[in-house]
Amino acid sequence: MTPQAWVTLVVGVLASIGVVGTLLQRQRSEAADRMHRDRFDARAEWWRRFQWAAEQAHEGDDASSELGFAVLEALTESPLVTSSEIGILAATANLRARRSSSDTGRGEQS
Numbered sequence: 305m306t307p308q309a310w311v312t313l314v315v316g317v318l319a320s321i322g323v324v325g326t327l328l329q330r331q332r333s334e335a336a337d338r339m340h341r342d343r344f345d346a347r348a349e350w351w352r353r354f355q356w357a358a359e360q361a362h363e364g365d366d367a368s369s370e371l372g373f374a375v376l377e378a379l380t381e382s383p384l385v386t387s388s389e390i391g392i393l394a395a396t397a398n399l400r401a402r403r404s405s406s407d408t409g410r411g412e413q414s
Contacts, residue, residue: 343384350384358396373400 305313357379360372379385380393 347384350379350382354379354389354392361396361400 353375357372357375360368361376363369363372376393376396380390385393
């Protein structure tokens, strides 16, 4: 083979390696994007469920309230919960505890 043929072969091989490397990097990047998007969507759904449960928990109806608090309790076990959301869930639980104690106090006074 002539030196020019070798140079052409080396350039072709290097270009092929570059194309394959670019395709692999793109595939990894798209997989990471999908993972981030899926996590974001799951967290958004968790928040929608939290809002629904909080609304149910603070309804006047006892059955709705119990259902709401049961869902809130289940939401606390989700791996999607962050430390700030744990604080929000704790505040909701504290509100329930205060309501329970005030309802108990009213029952004793009647």
